[in-house]
Amino acid sequence: MLHGMTPEETSPNREALALIGQQADHRDAEQSLLAAGWTPCGAGDWATALRSPDGTAAARISPFDPTGPYTAALYREAAHTRQVPELFAHQRLTGGGDLQLMEWLHPVPQPEAAAFHQAISTRSPEVADLVDVIRRVHALALEELPWCGPLDDNPSNVMRGADGRLVVADLFYADGPSLYATAAKDPDLVVARIPEPERRFMTEIPLAASGPWQPGEQDAMRAGLAAADARTTTA
Ligand SMILES: Nc1ncnc2c1ncn2[C@@H]1O[C@H](COP(=O)(O)OP(=O)(O)O)[C@@H](O)[C@H]1O
Ligand SMILES: [Mg+2]
Numbered sequence: 330m331l332h333g334m335t336p337e338e339t340s341p342n343r344e345a346l347a348l349i350g351q352q353a354d355h356r357d358a359e360q361s362l363l364a365a366g367w368t369p370c371g372a373g374d375w376a377t378a379l380r381s382p383d384g385t386a387a388a389r390i391s392p393f394d395p396t397g398p399y400t401a402a403l404y405r406e407a408a409h410t411r412q413v414p415e416l417f418a419h420q421r422l423t424g425g426g427d428l429q430l431m432e433w434l435h436p437v438p439q440p441e442a443a444a445f446h447q448a449i450s451t452r453s454p455e456v457a458d459l460v461d462v463i464r465r466v467h468a469l470a471l472e473e474l475p476w477c478g479p480l481d482d483n484p485s486n487v488m489r490g491a492d493g494r495l496v497v498a499d500l501f502y503a504d505g506p507s508l509y510a511t512a513a514k515d516p517d518l519v520v521a522r523i524p525e526p527e528r529r530f531m532t533e534i535p536l537a538a539s540g541p542w543q544p545g546e547q548d549a550m551r552a553g554l555a556a557a558d559a560r561t562t563t564a
Pocket of ligand 2: 486
Protein backbone atom coordinates (compact mmCIF):
# COMPACT_ATOMS: atom_id res chain seq x y z
CA MET A 330 0.00 0.00 0.00
CA LEU A 331 1.36 3.45 -0.82
CA HIS A 332 2.10 5.67 2.11
CA GLY A 333 -0.91 7.74 3.06
CA MET A 334 -3.45 5.71 1.17
CA THR A 335 -6.41 4.27 3.01
CA PRO A 336 -7.36 0.67 2.16
CA GLU A 337 -10.35 1.84 0.16
CA GLU A 338 -7.98 3.70 -2.16
CA THR A 339 -5.90 0.64 -3.03
CA SER A 340 -6.51 -0.56 -6.52
CA PRO A 341 -8.62 -3.78 -6.22
CA ASN A 342 -11.12 -2.00 -4.01
CA ARG A 343 -11.11 1.11 -6.15
CA GLU A 344 -11.76 -1.03 -9.21
CA ALA A 345 -14.64 -2.85 -7.49
CA LEU A 346 -16.23 0.43 -6.47
CA ALA A 347 -15.78 1.94 -9.92
CA LEU A 348 -17.92 -0.90 -11.30
CA ILE A 349 -20.82 0.21 -9.15
CA GLY A 350 -22.36 3.52 -10.15
CA GLN A 351 -23.73 6.06 -7.71
CA GLN A 352 -27.29 5.21 -8.76
CA ALA A 353 -26.90 1.42 -8.48
CA ASP A 354 -29.50 -0.61 -6.64
CA HIS A 355 -28.75 -3.99 -5.07
CA ARG A 356 -29.34 -5.86 -8.34
CA ASP A 357 -27.05 -3.57 -10.33
CA ALA A 358 -24.36 -3.91 -7.67
CA GLU A 359 -24.59 -7.70 -7.64
CA GLN A 360 -24.62 -7.99 -11.45
CA SER A 361 -21.58 -5.72 -11.77
CA LEU A 362 -19.56 -7.74 -9.27
CA LEU A 363 -20.64 -11.11 -10.74
CA ALA A 364 -19.63 -9.90 -14.20
CA ALA A 365 -16.22 -8.95 -12.78
CA GLY A 366 -15.67 -12.46 -11.45
CA TRP A 367 -16.89 -12.12 -7.86
CA THR A 368 -18.57 -15.27 -6.53
CA PRO A 369 -21.55 -15.78 -4.19
CA CYS A 370 -20.31 -16.87 -0.77
CA GLY A 371 -23.11 -16.52 1.76
CA ALA A 372 -26.58 -15.28 2.63
CA GLY A 373 -28.41 -14.24 5.77
CA ASP A 374 -31.84 -12.75 6.39
CA TRP A 375 -30.97 -9.29 5.11
CA ALA A 376 -28.01 -9.66 2.82
CA THR A 377 -26.02 -11.82 0.46
CA ALA A 378 -22.24 -11.81 0.21
CA LEU A 379 -19.85 -12.14 -2.71
CA ARG A 380 -16.12 -12.89 -2.62
CA SER A 381 -13.61 -10.98 -4.71
CA PRO A 382 -11.66 -12.80 -7.44
CA ASP A 383 -8.41 -12.51 -5.43
CA GLY A 384 -10.19 -13.84 -2.33
CA THR A 385 -9.22 -10.97 -0.05
CA ALA A 386 -12.48 -8.99 0.01
CA ALA A 387 -16.18 -9.60 0.56
CA ALA A 388 -19.09 -7.49 -0.64
CA ARG A 389 -22.19 -7.58 1.55
CA ILE A 390 -25.20 -6.52 -0.50
CA SER A 391 -28.60 -5.91 1.07
CA PRO A 392 -31.72 -4.82 -0.85
CA PHE A 393 -33.04 -3.13 2.31
CA ASP A 394 -31.00 -2.45 5.40
CA PRO A 395 -31.79 0.63 7.48
CA THR A 396 -28.98 -0.28 9.89
CA GLY A 397 -26.22 -0.34 7.23
CA PRO A 398 -24.95 3.20 7.96
CA TYR A 399 -24.74 2.38 11.68
CA THR A 400 -22.78 -0.79 10.95
CA ALA A 401 -20.40 1.17 8.75
CA ALA A 402 -20.00 3.77 11.52
CA LEU A 403 -19.24 1.00 14.02
CA TYR A 404 -16.62 -0.57 11.73
CA ARG A 405 -14.94 2.82 11.25
CA GLU A 406 -15.13 4.06 14.83
CA ALA A 407 -14.01 0.72 16.30
CA ALA A 408 -11.34 0.05 13.65
CA HIS A 409 -8.57 0.68 16.20
CA THR A 410 -9.75 -2.29 18.29
CA ARG A 411 -9.21 -4.67 15.32
CA GLN A 412 -12.30 -6.51 16.63
CA VAL A 413 -14.56 -5.47 13.74
CA PRO A 414 -14.11 -6.22 10.03
CA GLU A 415 -11.87 -3.85 8.13
CA LEU A 416 -14.26 -1.78 6.02
CA PHE A 417 -12.90 -0.81 2.61
CA ALA A 418 -16.00 1.05 1.46
CA HIS A 419 -19.65 1.67 2.25
CA GLN A 420 -22.32 2.86 -0.17
CA ARG A 421 -26.06 3.27 0.23
CA LEU A 422 -27.84 1.73 -2.74
CA THR A 423 -30.80 3.21 -4.57
CA GLY A 424 -34.08 2.24 -2.93
CA GLY A 425 -32.71 1.70 0.58
CA GLY A 426 -30.15 -1.03 -0.01
CA ASP A 427 -26.67 -1.15 1.38
CA LEU A 428 -23.24 -2.21 0.12
CA GLN A 429 -20.29 -2.92 2.38
CA LEU A 430 -16.92 -3.84 0.94
CA MET A 431 -14.78 -5.42 3.63
CA GLU A 432 -12.03 -7.89 4.38
CA TRP A 433 -12.71 -11.55 3.71
CA LEU A 434 -13.61 -13.47 6.89
CA HIS A 435 -13.86 -17.15 7.83
CA PRO A 436 -16.57 -18.74 9.99
CA VAL A 437 -15.51 -19.89 13.48
CA PRO A 438 -16.77 -22.76 15.65
CA GLN A 439 -19.97 -21.96 17.51
CA PRO A 440 -18.54 -22.09 21.09
CA GLU A 441 -15.82 -19.60 20.17
CA ALA A 442 -18.43 -17.28 18.66
CA ALA A 443 -20.72 -17.59 21.68
CA ALA A 444 -17.80 -16.78 24.02
CA PHE A 445 -17.06 -13.61 22.05
CA HIS A 446 -20.70 -12.51 22.24
CA GLN A 447 -20.65 -13.26 25.96
CA ALA A 448 -17.55 -11.09 26.40
CA ILE A 449 -19.37 -8.28 24.58
CA SER A 450 -22.54 -8.58 26.64
CA THR A 451 -20.59 -8.48 29.93
CA ARG A 452 -18.13 -5.83 28.68
CA SER A 453 -15.06 -7.93 29.44
CA PRO A 454 -11.83 -5.90 29.67
CA GLU A 455 -10.50 -7.23 26.35
CA VAL A 456 -13.53 -5.87 24.48
CA ALA A 457 -14.29 -2.79 26.61
CA ASP A 458 -13.26 -0.24 23.96
CA LEU A 459 -15.28 -2.11 21.33
CA VAL A 460 -18.33 -2.28 23.59
CA ASP A 461 -18.18 1.46 24.23
CA VAL A 462 -18.40 2.13 20.49
CA ILE A 463 -21.10 -0.54 20.02
CA ARG A 464 -23.27 1.00 22.75
CA ARG A 465 -22.84 4.54 21.45
CA VAL A 466 -23.70 3.68 17.85
CA HIS A 467 -26.53 1.32 18.82
CA ALA A 468 -28.10 4.01 21.05
CA LEU A 469 -28.11 6.34 18.05
CA ALA A 470 -29.72 3.67 15.84
CA LEU A 471 -32.41 3.02 18.46
CA GLU A 472 -33.11 6.74 18.63
CA GLU A 473 -33.15 7.39 14.90
CA LEU A 474 -34.68 4.28 13.32
CA PRO A 475 -38.41 3.56 13.58
CA TRP A 476 -37.70 -0.17 13.86
CA CYS A 477 -34.37 -1.19 15.36
CA GLY A 478 -33.64 -4.52 17.00
CA PRO A 479 -31.35 -5.42 19.91
CA LEU A 480 -27.76 -6.50 19.24
CA ASP A 481 -27.65 -9.60 17.06
CA ASP A 482 -25.90 -12.36 19.03
CA ASN A 483 -26.15 -14.86 16.16
CA PRO A 484 -22.90 -16.89 16.37
CA SER A 485 -22.43 -16.70 12.59
CA ASN A 486 -21.64 -13.01 13.02
CA VAL A 487 -18.38 -13.75 14.84
CA MET A 488 -15.74 -14.52 12.24
CA ARG A 489 -11.98 -14.69 11.80
CA GLY A 490 -9.79 -12.48 9.64
CA ALA A 491 -7.03 -13.85 7.43
CA ASP A 492 -4.60 -12.73 10.16
CA GLY A 493 -6.33 -15.01 12.68
CA ARG A 494 -8.02 -12.43 14.90
CA LEU A 495 -11.69 -12.70 15.91
CA VAL A 496 -14.08 -9.97 14.81
CA VAL A 497 -17.76 -9.34 15.29
CA ALA A 498 -19.74 -8.36 12.19
CA ASP A 499 -23.32 -7.41 11.47
CA LEU A 500 -24.36 -6.58 15.05
CA PHE A 501 -27.24 -4.26 14.22
CA TYR A 502 -30.47 -5.20 12.49
CA ALA A 503 -33.84 -3.66 11.94
CA ASP A 504 -36.47 -5.31 14.11
CA GLY A 505 -37.57 -7.60 11.29
CA PRO A 506 -40.36 -9.58 13.00
CA SER A 507 -42.14 -6.43 14.13
CA LEU A 508 -41.45 -4.43 10.97
CA TYR A 509 -42.56 -7.20 8.59
CA ALA A 510 -45.62 -8.06 10.68
CA THR A 511 -46.60 -4.38 10.55
CA ALA A 512 -45.98 -4.20 6.80
CA ALA A 513 -48.38 -7.12 6.35
CA LYS A 514 -51.09 -5.90 8.76
CA ASP A 515 -50.79 -2.12 8.73
CA PRO A 516 -48.81 -1.02 5.66
CA ASP A 517 -49.96 2.60 6.15
CA LEU A 518 -47.88 2.77 9.33
CA VAL A 519 -44.75 1.54 7.57
CA VAL A 520 -45.39 3.94 4.69
CA ALA A 521 -45.77 6.83 7.14
CA ARG A 522 -42.62 6.02 9.06
CA ILE A 523 -40.13 4.96 6.38
CA PRO A 524 -39.83 7.08 3.22
CA GLU A 525 -40.41 5.10 0.01
CA PRO A 526 -36.84 5.59 -1.34
CA GLU A 527 -35.56 3.90 1.83
CA ARG A 528 -37.78 0.78 1.61
CA ARG A 529 -38.43 0.20 -2.10
CA PHE A 530 -37.03 -3.35 -1.99
CA MET A 531 -38.04 -4.45 1.47
CA THR A 532 -39.74 -7.56 0.10
CA GLU A 533 -36.50 -8.63 -1.60
CA ILE A 534 -34.40 -9.44 1.47
CA PRO A 535 -33.20 -13.06 1.22
CA LEU A 536 -34.55 -14.35 4.60
CA ALA A 537 -32.03 -17.19 4.30
CA ALA A 538 -31.87 -17.78 8.07
CA SER A 539 -35.43 -17.37 9.39
CA GLY A 540 -37.33 -17.78 6.11
CA PRO A 541 -38.14 -18.84 3.57
CA TRP A 542 -40.75 -16.39 2.37
CA GLN A 543 -44.11 -18.14 1.97
CA PRO A 544 -45.47 -18.42 -1.59
CA GLY A 545 -47.24 -15.18 -2.49
CA GLU A 546 -46.16 -13.40 0.69
CA GLN A 547 -43.77 -11.00 -1.03
CA ASP A 548 -46.26 -10.07 -3.76
CA ALA A 549 -49.02 -9.47 -1.21
CA MET A 550 -46.77 -7.27 0.93
CA ARG A 551 -45.53 -5.31 -2.07
CA ALA A 552 -49.13 -4.73 -3.20
CA GLY A 553 -50.18 -3.64 0.30
CA LEU A 554 -47.34 -1.14 0.55
CA ALA A 555 -48.02 0.17 -2.98
CA ALA A 556 -51.69 0.71 -2.11
CA ALA A 557 -50.69 2.53 1.08
CA ASP A 558 -48.26 4.70 -0.88
CA ALA A 559 -51.05 5.52 -3.34
CA ARG A 560 -53.32 6.58 -0.45
CA THR A 561 -50.72 9.06 0.80
CA THR A 562 -50.29 10.68 -2.63
CA THR A 563 -54.01 11.07 -3.21
CA ALA A 564 -54.86 12.07 0.37
N1 LIG B 1 -16.67 -10.30 5.35
C1 LIG B 1 -17.21 -11.48 5.04
N2 LIG B 1 -16.45 -12.52 4.64
C2 LIG B 1 -17.01 -13.71 4.31
N3 LIG B 1 -18.34 -13.97 4.36
C3 LIG B 1 -19.15 -12.98 4.77
C4 LIG B 1 -18.64 -11.69 5.13
N4 LIG B 1 -19.71 -10.91 5.49
C5 LIG B 1 -20.80 -11.67 5.35
N5 LIG B 1 -20.47 -12.92 4.93
C6 LIG B 1 -21.42 -14.03 4.68
O1 LIG B 1 -22.68 -13.52 4.33
C7 LIG B 1 -23.68 -13.91 5.29
C8 LIG B 1 -24.64 -12.75 5.49
O2 LIG B 1 -23.97 -11.62 5.94
P1 LIG B 1 -24.46 -10.81 7.21
O3 LIG B 1 -23.69 -9.54 7.21
O4 LIG B 1 -24.40 -11.67 8.43
O5 LIG B 1 -25.96 -10.46 6.78
P2 LIG B 1 -27.38 -10.70 7.46
O6 LIG B 1 -27.80 -9.33 7.92
O7 LIG B 1 -28.24 -11.19 6.34
O8 LIG B 1 -27.23 -11.68 8.59
C9 LIG B 1 -22.88 -14.29 6.54
O9 LIG B 1 -23.53 -15.21 7.36
C10 LIG B 1 -21.62 -14.89 5.90
O10 LIG B 1 -21.88 -16.20 5.48
MG1 LIG C 1 -25.78 -11.86 10.04
